[in-house]
Amino acid sequence: MLFAEDLDTPTLLKTIDRFLMYYIRTADRLQRTAPWVMDIEGGIDAIRSVVQDDSLGIGADLDAAMALHVLNYENEWKATLDDPEKLRRFASFVNAPDTADDSFAYVSERGQPRPATEEERAEARRPCSRVQIAGTTRRYDDDH
């Protein structure tokens, strides 16, 4: 069942925003949108009248809630990358932040990396060894 059609872009965004905010306000914890739509009294028609016709008179409230959310949105990954103190926690060594941990060892299996076994590590240390071993930065092609 189609919720709406032939909307211009501002109306489309407003419709999506109100739908999502109404869902966030009224859905159960971890409830997905489809079961939520079925649970709402009147189903999708009732939701459509709330979102498009503002039948409950909460349209402005939903718009304001979404505007506030957009205003306060922060990408946590980007915020971490921009914060030297948080970024410091991802360094391998407290006294050598630019040095990678070289204890990781992987071998290529069907073109994909997997951790090397003890035997493979030992074999790789022997001269003329055919076992190739690599850290975390190598591409894992079956090219050897």
Next chain:
Amino acid sequence: MTIEAVSCQALSPADAQADLGWVEICSIEDLYVDRGSAALVAGKQVAVFRLESGEVYGLCQKDPYSEAFVMSRGIVGSRGDAPQWRPPCTSRSSTSAPASVWMRWAANHRI
């Protein structure tokens, strides 16, 4: 005296014989309280722990059971007043280590 710098001495019996002397690792402020950090000393990985008391302990970073370099990710705690530490890679509940088996490192004044 404010403690500012963390230094370590011997890393293993072999290193003890080689006598590295005291090697400065980092500022005490670089370590998180009751957390472990990994450090590189003379090319070897060590785990450094700063306790709330201000004491600093160290271990070899390599877990002898799993052979992974993860000891700094162990859990710091206490039993009574004695600081305790538990490795990250084992479910054995009896493997918590009393402070006596840790290597206690100096947190000494920066020169």
